[in-house]
Amino acid sequence: LSDLANSLDQARHWFVRYHSRQLIYDEGEAANAIFRIREGCVRLQINGRNGHRQIVAFLFPGDVFGVCALERTSAAEAVTDTELVRYSMQSVLQLSAHSRELVVQLIQSANGQFNHPAHHVEHVAHLPAAERVLWFLTWLAHRQGRRTGETVRRDVGDFLALSPETLSRVMRELKAGGLVSPRGRRAFAIRQPLVELRAGAEAAGERPEESRQNYG
Amino acid sequence: LSDLANSLDQARHWFVRYHSRQLIYDEGEAANAIFRIREGCVRLQINGRNGHRQIVAFLFPGDVFGVCALERTSAAEAVTDTELVRYSMQSVLQLSAHSRELVVQLIQSANGQFNHPAHHVEHVAHLPAAERVLWFLTWLAHRQGRRTGETVRRDVGDFLALSPETLSRVMRELKAGGLVSPRGRRAFAIRQPLVELRAGAEAAGERPEESRQNYG
DNA sequence: CGACAACTTGAACCTGATCAAAACTTGTGG
DNA sequence: CCACAAGTTTTGATCAGGTTCAAGTTGTCG
Numbered sequence: 255l256s257d258l259a260n261s262l263d264q265a266r267h268w269f270v271r272y273h274s275r276q277l278i279y280d281e282g283e284a285a286n287a288i289f290r291i292r293e294g295c296v297r298l299q300i301n302g303r304n305g306h307r308q309i310v311a312f313l314f315p316g317d318v319f320g321v322c323a324l325e326r327t328s329a330a331e332a333v334t335d336t337e338l339v340r341y342s343m344q345s346v347l348q349l350s351a352h353s354r355e356l357v358v359q360l361i362q363s364a365n366g367q368f369n370h371p372a373h374h375v376e377h378v379a380h381l382p383a384a385e386r387v388l389w390f391l392t393w394l395a396h397r398q399g400r401r402t403g404e405t406v407r408r409d410v411g412d413f414l415a416l417s418p419e420t421l422s423r424v425m426r427e428l429k430a431g432g433l434v435s436p437r438g439r440r441a442f443a444i445r446q447p448l449v450e451l452r453a454g455a456e457a458a459g460e461r462p463e464e465s466r467q468n469y470g
Numbered sequence: 471l472s473d474l475a476n477s478l479d480q481a482r483h484w485f486v487r488y489h490s491r492q493l494i495y496d497e498g499e500a501a502n503a504i505f506r507i508r509e510g511c512v513r514l515q516i517n518g519r520n521g522h523r524q525i526v527a528f529l530f531p532g533d534v535f536g537v538c539a540l541e542r543t544s545a546a547e548a549v550t551d552t553e554l555v556r557y558s559m560q561s562v563l564q565l566s567a568h569s570r571e572l573v574v575q576l577i578q579s580a581n582g583q584f585n586h587p588a589h590h591v592e593h594v595a596h597l598p599a600a601e602r603v604l605w606f607l608t609w610l611a612h613r614q615g616r617r618t619g620e621t622v623r624r625d626v627g628d629f630l631a632l633s634p635e636t637l638s639r640v641m642r643e644l645k646a647g648g649l650v651s652p653r654g655r656r657a658f659a660i661r662q663p664l665v666e667l668r669a670g671a672e673a674a675g676e677r678p679e680e681s682r683q684n685y686g
Numbered sequence: 687c688g689a690c691a692a693c694t695t696g697a698a699c700c701t702g703a704t705c706a707a708a709a710c711t712t713g714t715g716g
Numbered sequence: 717c718c719a720c721a722a723g724t725t726t727t728g729a730t731c732a733g734g735t736t737c738a739a740g741t742t743g744t745c746g
């Protein structure tokens with residue numbers, strides 16, 4: 255249990271459940287609670303009027319989300335069946351008046367949320383499809399603390415701003431290149447040494463073109 | 471002066487100046503202060519190893535930035551000569567222990583920073599070049615409280631993830647279509663009625679293609 | 687087993703990037 | 717003040733990555 259979770263648990267809270275695909279809150283709603291994930295996966299997303307959906311974050315057990323002051327700035331939906339802890343915003347604020355630690359942790363949390371989409375912009379804007387996918391898979395595997403990760407195709411596409419077709423093609427290439435091995439239907443394993451090699455190459459400032467050849 | 475500024479001013483603070491293009495802080499540095507802009511313009515940016523720079527925010531007088539808990543998650547640079555107020559993080563945190571208002575405002579500020587890049591992803595990923603530019607110009611004009619805005623070409627490109635060439639071409643089209651009128655070297659005016667019309671059309675769910683024809 | 691949805695594959699297309707060169711600014715020194 | 721050099725913005729031509737459309741395949745669930 256994280257520090258923030260510990261601090262928060264002193265505020266008024268209770269458990270809530272959401273089934274897969276259920277809306278937790280919508281963009282623009284009043285923010286009257288913050289959440290912590292106990293079990294499952296949640297996505298934060300922005301729905302464009304042109305039918306495009308942009309997922310800005312995937313959240314996993316232990317993550318705190320919904321730290322908003324007034325309005326929800328994005329929608330939150332359950333990816334899988336989830337169990338959350340819901341903390342009353344009112345109560346959290348009261349508590350924060352007495353706990354400097356909590357304030358730091360809250361700000362840190364809000365800040366982490368900034369960090370993520372900021373870099374997300376950079377990746378989506380400047381990385382070719384294959385690298386975006388690899389970046390995501392690596393992150394996912396890391397985030398889940400193992401070498402493999404569960405993915406739902408459509409969601410990955412909407413996160414990386416790739417069409418399902420492109421994603422499919424890229425995955426084919428990655429498999430052909432041996433960088434990713436399928437593990438059943440939706441799980442996969444990343445060839446760790448290669449990923450590290452790539453990361454090293456990137457840091458050394460090599461041209462993306464060179465490394466991209468490795469996939470095909 | 472905003473509420474947050476008022477609250478902050480009770481913390482230890484002093485004025486600092488940065489000249490155009492000067493680094494205020496870099497990504498990864500320890501966060502030991504937060505800033506408020508008195509005069510000038512600041513950009514938050516992420517420098518990709520492939521030489522690409524992604525600007526994630528432009529900030530103007532009154533804006534507070536640098537609300538980070540531990541590490542800087544992006545670099546901050548002065549766009550123009552700027553005058554800032556620098557608040558010691560230590561002092562702010564101490565103060566926040568006594569002022570629930572400040573906590574709310576800090577979180578709100580941190581949250582606003584999240585809001586922005588999250589939507590930024592959506593725009594960069596899903597809008598065609600012309601709409602991106604128009605979106606930015608409209609925002610800029612609105613942000614500066616007038617119909618005209620000062621822009622620096624290169625920065626705009628790095629914000630919208632467009633090459634200078636493309637930006638140039640788009641601007642030509644926009645001028646030809648009468649949507650944007652040059653006002654001297656770097657300033658411009660947006661034809662307000664048309665912008666509103668477009669916004670309305672978007673809300674009504676029209677296909678982007680249709681409206682895009684209007685520019686050419 | 688059959689129906690439906692999700693995923694995959696192929697082909698054509700299109701937007702924006704890149705490369706290269708010209709026009710224009712800006713700055714500097716005689 | 718003019719001439720020249722350096723840097724930007726613009727323009728043109730070409731290229732390529734990713735989207736779209738359409739059809740086929742696979743997998744899932746009733």
